[in-house]
Amino acid sequence: MSLGEPWSTGVTRGDDGALRVAGLDVRTLAAQQGTPAYVLDEADLRRRARHYREAFEQAFAQVGTGVDVYYAGKAFLSVAVARWVHEEGLRVDTSTGGELATALRAGVPGVDLGLHGNNKSDAEIEVALEAGVGRIIVDSLVEIDRVAAAARARGAEPAPVMIRVTTGVHAGGHEYISTAHEDQKFGLSIARGAPGVDGEPGDSPAMTALLAVLARPELRLLGIHSHIGSQILDPSGFTVAARAVLTLRAQLAERTGVLVDEVDLGGGYGIAYLPGEVALDPDRIAKEVASSVEAVAAELGTPLPRFSIEPGRSIAGPAGLTLYAVGTVKPVRLDDGRVRTYVSVDGGMSDNIRPALYGAQYHAVLADRVSTAEPVLARVVGKHCESGDIVVHEVQLPGDVQAGDLLAVAATGAYGRSMASNYNLVPRPPVVAVREGAARVLVRRETVEDLLALDQG
Numbered sequence: 001m002s003l004g005e006p007w008s009t010g011v012t013r014g015d016d017g018a019l020r021v022a023g024l025d026v027r028t029l030a031a032q033q034g035t036p037a038y039v040l041d042e043a044d045l046r047r048r049a050r051h052y053r054e055a056f057e058q059a060f061a062q063v064g065t066g067v068d069v070y071y072a073g074k075a076f077l078s079v080a081v082a083r084w085v086h087e088e089g090l091r092v093d094t095s096t097g098g099e100l101a102t103a104l105r106a107g108v109p110g111v112d113l114g115l116h117g118n119n120k121s122d123a124e125i126e127v128a129l130e131a132g133v134g135r136i137i138v139d140s141l142v143e144i145d146r147v148a149a150a151a152r153a154r155g156a157e158p159a160p161v162m163i164r165v166t167t168g169v170h171a172g173g174h175e176y177i178s179t180a181h182e183d184q185k186f187g188l189s190i191a192r193g194a195p196g197v198d199g200e201p202g203d204s205p206a207m208t209a210l211l212a213v214l215a216r217p218e219l220r221l222l223g224i225h226s227h228i229g230s231q232i233l234d235p236s237g238f239t240v241a242a243r244a245v246l247t248l249r250a251q252l253a254e255r256t257g258v259l260v261d262e263v264d265l266g267g268g269y270g271i272a273y274l275p276g277e278v279a280l281d282p283d284r285i286a287k288e289v290a291s292s293v294e295a296v297a298a299e300l301g302t303p304l305p306r307f308s309i310e311p312g313r314s315i316a317g318p319a320g321l322t323l324y325a326v327g328t329v330k331p332v333r334l335d336d337g338r339v340r341t342y343v344s345v346d347g348g349m350s351d352n353i354r355p356a357l358y359g360a361q362y363h364a365v366l367a368d369r370v371s372t373a374e375p376v377l378a379r380v381v382g383k384h385c386e387s388g389d390i391v392v393h394e395v396q397l398p399g400d401v402q403a404g405d406l407l408a409v410a411a412t413g414a415y416g417r418s419m420a421s422n423y424n425l426v427p428r429p430p431v432v433a434v435r436e437g438a439a440r441v442l443v444r445r446e447t448v449e450d451l452l453a454l455d456q457g
């Protein structure tokens with residue numbers, strides 16, 4: 001029987017008490033692959049990708065338009081994962097040359113790729129144009145000139161661009177992962193009278209950018225993009241942002257006669273990290289957003305554009321877990337008299353920075369056995385030289401948890417490996433996919449030799 005959220009659907013506990021991922025015993029996994037290891041449940045990841053695509057396609061077809069689903073590669077991208085999501089009918093969003101190269105290596109056609117980034121290099125723009133990407137999402141006024149210059153130099157087709165706007169909607173789990181309020185680096189504001197911006201007095205930076213793109217023959221304006229944040233559990237942020245974007249689109253049409261064809265509503269769909277948390281349901285959110293944009297378009301008297309969305313975390317996150325081996329176990333008496341058991345594992349903030357970065361919460365269980373020992377208040381910590389090196393802030397673990405046990409941490413498939421570092425010169429763990437009981441290494445474990453290979457002595 002599946003353990004349920006926050007675990008991937010393929011995670012079960014066998015009669016012998018050990019966890020299995022897609023039928024493979026974690027003890028076998030640990031013996032073959034070592035620890036720590038990121039473990040991806042391939043069928044679960046594919047199912048989530050398909051579910052998002054089908055839910056949105058269905059809901060938007062109901063209101064008479066289409067939708068494209070882009071997997072946000074920054075959540076976790078490898079050649080295999082790019083292939084999987086593309087096979088499931090998704091496109092891929094990239095935001096750097098590295099992500100672009102990985103998707104291209106996977107054989108994803110350029111036309112199914114998007115390039116994001118608030119500070120794209122000329123080389124990244126060049127690679128994107130060379131690959132024939134379906135869209136470059138422009139993030140600043142200066143970038144308009146840079147993309148136009150690159151397109152002119154190539155002398156080929158006009159470059160397809162979208163303008164990323166900020167709608168003032170602030171949504172998501174943490175200030176640093178909320179991206180559409182005004183005081184941050186992304187996008188162009190739809191608010192009027194922003195300082196230091198050229199253009200007609202009163203024009204917002206967003207409107208100025210849209211007009212600038214229309215004035216460049218080297219660019220083809222596809223539409224408007226908005227991404228409001230991450231780990232969003234309240235759907236209203238999406239509908240409020242969609243209204244703002246559709247309104248801007250109508251204003252541009254009134255001004256220029258050009259009604260842009262596409263609107264991207266970004267990603268940010270929240271997932272469950274802890275037992276009892278409820279992820280955003282793709283069917284529900286798709287219906288809610290579709291009926292909301294239908295109403296707004298009717299109000300504005302404009303036909304609906306084609307939409308796109310960019311889920312990352314909600315596809316890769318729940319499909320992954322991290323398998324650690326337990327080392328030092330240390331009880332610490334707290335000021336209030338309680339005892340907290342510090343359970344050290346063989347990884348930490350180098351393979352999961354999110355607790356230290358955002359105060360993110362995770363859930364862990366003893367993975368190699370069940371225990372009847374009385375549960376204790378535990379904190380799972382890493383092996384790094386920081387007291388903030390915490391993997392799971394607070395969790396009940398069996399009181400007999402001991403060195404050599406395996407611990408599994410749920411929902412680490414997104415922003416785990418992709419944000420990993422070599423802090424303390426710790427090699428980064430492998431990413432191992434499991435499907436129908438068989439493991440396959442997607443990204444091999446880094447070795448100390450790999451690290452030394454970069455060191456020029």
Ligand SMILES: *Cc1c(COP(=O)(O)O)cnc(C)c1O
Pocket residue numbers: 072074075093116227229230231266267268269310311312313314414
């Ligand atoms: C990060 C990001 C996403 C994906 O966000 P998730 O929370 O992983 O769904 C999508 N679009 C843009 C522009 C992003 O920056």
